[in-house]
Amino acid sequence: MYQILVADAINAEGLQPLLEYKDAVIIEKKVTDPEVELEKIDALLVRSATKVTEELFEKMPQLKIVARAGVGVDNIDVNAATKRGVIVVNAPDGNTISTAEHTFAMMAALMRNIPQAHQSVKNLEWKRNEFVGNELYGKTLGILGMGRIGTELAKRSKAFGMNVQVFDPFLTNERASKLGVQNSSLDEVLEHADIITVHTPLTAETKGLINEKALSKTKKGVYFLNCARGGIIDEDALATFIGNGHVAGAALDVFEVEPPGEYPLFKFDNVIVTPHLGASTREAQLNVATQVAKEVRMFFEDKPVSNSINLPAMSKDIFERIRPFHYLAKQIGSTLSQCINEGIQEISITFSGSVTDLETTYLTKALLSGFFKNRIDIYVNEVNALLTAKERGITVGEKISTNSFGYANCISVTAKSETRQFTIRGTFIDHYGPRIVYLNDFNIDFYPEGNLLYIQHMDRPGVIGRVGKILGDHSINIATMQVGRKQVGGEAIMILSFDKPIDDIAVNKLNELDDIVSMNHILL
Numbered sequence: 001m002y003q004i005l006v007a008d009a010i011n012a013e014g015l016q017p018l019l020e021y022k023d024a025v026i027i028e029k030k031v032t033d034p035e036v037e038l039e040k041i042d043a044l045l046v047r048s049a050t051k052v053t054e055e056l057f058e059k060m061p062q063l064k065i066v067a068r069a070g071v072g073v074d075n076i077d078v079n080a081a082t083k084r085g086v087i088v089v090n091a092p093d094g095n096t097i098s099t100a101e102h103t104f105a106m107m108a109a110l111m112r113n114i115p116q117a118h119q120s121v122k123n124l125e126w127k128r129n130e131f132v133g134n135e136l137y138g139k140t141l142g143i144l145g146m147g148r149i150g151t152e153l154a155k156r157s158k159a160f161g162m163n164v165q166v167f168d169p170f171l172t173n174e175r176a177s178k179l180g181v182q183n184s185s186l187d188e189v190l191e192h193a194d195i196i197t198v199h200t201p202l203t204a205e206t207k208g209l210i211n212e213k214a215l216s217k218t219k220k221g222v223y224f225l226n227c228a229r230g231g232i233i234d235e236d237a238l239a240t241f242i243g244n245g246h247v248a249g250a251a252l253d254v255f256e257v258e259p260p261g262e263y264p265l266f267k268f269d270n271v272i273v274t275p276h277l278g279a280s281t282r283e284a285q286l287n288v289a290t291q292v293a294k295e296v297r298m299f300f301e302d303k304p305v306s307n308s309i310n311l312p313a314m315s316k317d318i319f320e321r322i323r324p325f326h327y328l329a330k331q332i333g334s335t336l337s338q339c340i341n342e343g344i345q346e347i348s349i350t351f352s353g354s355v356t357d358l359e360t361t362y363l364t365k366a367l368l369s370g371f372f373k374n375r376i377d378i379y380v381n382e383v384n385a386l387l388t389a390k391e392r393g394i395t396v397g398e399k400i401s402t403n404s405f406g407y408a409n410c411i412s413v414t415a416k417s418e419t420r421q422f423t424i425r426g427t428f429i430d431h432y433g434p435r436i437v438y439l440n441d442f443n444i445d446f447y448p449e450g451n452l453l454y455i456q457h458m459d460r461p462g463v464i465g466r467v468g469k470i471l472g473d474h475s476i477n478i479a480t481m482q483v484g485r486k487q488v489g490g491e492a493i494m495i496l497s498f499d500k501p502i503d504d505i506a507v508n509k510l511n512e513l514d515d516i517v518s519m520n521h522i523l524l
């Protein structure tokens with residue numbers, strides 16, 4: 001009998017597929033409840049309240065699946081789950097509409113002072129002049145993160161006559177024009193928007209996306225909304241800019257620490273808040289609970305799950321054969337994604353040599369999952385990679401070729417954006433491991449792992465030395481260095497690897513060097 005622990009408040013009706021499952025027993029208790037025998041639990045169902053940490057995994061040796069009844073998995077240590085072979089599933093689209101509607105409601109309430117006016121009338125006051133608001137009509141809404149929720153919010157805002165300007169590094173102009181929004185840089189949105197709302201996942205990259213520097217680029221009188229995750233807008237910086245009158249107000253549904261307790265932003269009348277209610281509608285809760293309950297049941301019935309975040313659906317035997325290429329494909333995808341920081345329209349993958357004996361479609365999906373890692377919040381894996389690409393308007397092509405460029409096997413990938421194309425090739429060499437052997441027209445040879453710096457530069461005497469000196473001056477030890485060039489004195493590339501992450505100050509110094517054309521920090 002499988003023991004399923006429902007640790008957060010999950011809609012009971014949605015749990016029906018599990019309640020009806022004769023091989024399972026449902027326990028509705030917190031993970032901290034002393035009555036729960038954590039060591040016997042097979043499946044864990046959570047929302048955002050329960051933190052599923054490495055420490056918790058250690059206490060749950062029988063755990064096989066964690067299901068998140070919602071989108072954000074930032075409360076789950078997915079790497080720790082993967083290491084332990086625990087599958088993680090979520091419900092990516094069940095609460096999209098509810099969250100977009102909540103964000104819209106917060107925006108309208110903020111612009112018309114509704115919470116403040118409501119409280120005032122209930123205090124037996126009648127201060128009509130104090131609560132004069134602003135129309136949404138004609139205002140520019142800046143959306144940072146144009147995924148599912150950003151897109152639904154844009155549609156609603158356009159219906160209210162707003163101009164919508166968006167920043168999402170992975171959005172193509174073609175898709176933006178289909179959605180009727182203006183595809184812009186972060187700075188353009190910051191400079192022009194009257195209201196700015198964030199809808200990215202919380203990742204290392206988006207933490208503090210709106211910080212003091214970003215706030216100082218905004219118009220005086222700008223409004224901010226955060227119905228995504230606490231921390232995307234730096235709360236201290238926001239408090240400073242509300243305090244000095246630059247930011248006219250903010251509406252927040254999420255906080256860096258939840259519940260936030262004594263909170264500096266609460267002292268401002270022009271900050272309105274809700275307790276993480278974005279997904280709290282009957283419809284969304286029924287949707288997400290049903291989705292995850294079905295997924296968990298499918299998993300226990302040995303059927304493929306569709307919103308799995310971290311594990312492939314295949315027999316152990318086949319997985320062992322494909323594993324080295326699976327790793328190579330993922331690293332190629334992730335390297336490619338970090339080398340080309342713009343919206344991609346097309347990804348073409350060509351397999352050649354011995355790898356063609358294997359299930360190449362699975363490798364294509366692995367490559368895409370590497371590509372989407374850090375770009376979107378749904379931890380794309382082999383199960384949902386193609387669908388995700390389709391949803392993002394990316395055409396994916398796969399073919400087999402007899403040309404393996406002299407290697408025993410080769411995976412060659414070309415990504416096309418609106419302005420350019422980028423090709424990367426990798427191979428797996430027995431007893432040696434995965435290698436990237438071609439990068440954007442240059443032959444090269446490096447191990448795709450760790451902290452890397454990809455530098456495009458001019459092949460001039462002293463460039464390598466100057467790079468080495470700057471890194472040395474910042475006490476940064478170069479572990480390996482590979483160089484490639486097409487002709488003497490022409491364009492060249494360098495791939496450096498480091499034992500530990502390199503700091504921004506050193507990267508900025510390197511960027512100042514004359515002969516450096518461009519630089520990408522790659523974390524694999």
Ligand SMILES: NC(=O)c1ccc[n+]([C@@H]2O[C@H](COP(=O)([O-])OP(=O)(O)OC[C@H]3O[C@@H](n4cnc5c(N)ncnc54)[C@H](O)[C@@H]3O)[C@@H](O)[C@H]2O)c1
Binds near residue numbers: 145200202229279
């Ligand atoms: N308040 C709530 O109750 C609630 C409910 C649902 C989701 N959320 C939060 O909202 C987030 C977004 O949800 P979604 O379903 O729209 O996710 P999504 O994955 O569909 O969209 C996220 C978008 O952010 C973009 N992005 C990633 N990094 C970026 C960056 N640095 N700058 C700009 N854009 C970037 C991605 O390209 C993607 O299009 C979730 O991650 C979750 O944390 C909150």
Ligand SMILES: O=C(O)[C@H](O)COP(=O)(O)O
Binds near residue numbers: 070095228
């Ligand atoms: O990421 C999500 O799905 C939302 O933040 C909802 O979180 P909740 O399930 O705790 O309401």
